[in-house]
Amino acid sequence: MESTLRLYRNHTKACAQQHTKPLFESELQENLDCTCILNVTGYLPNHVDDQGKPKRILHHSLKTNVWVEARRIREDMLVWGALTPPATGIESLQGHKVTIEDAIKFFFECGLNDGTKGRNTTIKYHQLLRTRLLPWCAQQLNPIRLIKRFDDPAT
Numbered sequence: 001m002e003s004t005l006r007l008y009r010n011h012t013k014a015c016a017q018q019h020t021k022p023l024f025e026s027e028l029q030e031n032l033d034c035t036c037i038l039n040v041t042g043y044l045p046n047h048v049d050d051q052g053k054p055k056r057i058l059h060h061s062l063k064t065n066v067w068v069e070a071r072r073i074r075e076d077m078l079v080w081g082a083l084t085p086p087a088t089g090i091e092s093l094q095g096h097k098v099t100i101e102d103a104i105k106f107f108f109e110c111g112l113n114d115g116t117k118g119r120n121t122t123i124k125y126h127q128l129l130r131t132r133l134l135p136w137c138a139q140q141l142n143p144i145r146l147i148k149r150f151d152d153p154a155t
Contacts, residue, residue, distance in 0.1 A: 002043070003042075003043065003044050004042040005041070005057070005074050006025065007025040007039070007040055007067070008022045008038070009034070010036065010059065011034065012036055015036050017034040022039075036065060037061055037064070038061075038064055038067070039059050039060060039062060040060050042056075043056060044077060044082055046099075047081075047083060097146060099147070100133070100137055100144065101134070103147050104129045104130065108122070108126075
């Protein structure tokens with residue numbers, strides 16, 4: 001799924017310009033602009049449902065009414081691939097949306113930091129995780145993206 005986000009101004013009943021329909025960025029006209037809050041809609045690769053399938057973003061408030069600030073926030077979201085900045089360290093492995101790539105990355109980072117894994121062990125797990133597990137997960141009929149899918153007996 002391609003990353004796409006559209007900015008729009010979702011007008012409220014208290015709109016100073018008394019607009020009733022959303023005003024998308026492509027329809028922006030300086031003299032019709034108001035101060036209602038800006039929202040975003042679209043798809044991001046790391047915004048997924050519980051099965052790991054892309055989930056549509058609807059009416060996500062950017063908590064700003066300035067177009068320049070909203071465009072900067074949208075660019076950040078496109079870089080992150082999610083609505084929020086990526087977590088670091090152990091925080092990235094908490095919750096039910098941990099990806100296989102995140103878990104493997106954390107496994108290798110953890111081994112480097114504490115120095116408990118030797119060179120041969122690192123090579124062995126690189127072979128197992130990066131060259132076997134990741135391609136196997138990608139080639140499934142329903143590609144496996146989240147670690148929690150391994151809790152399913154069929155997997």
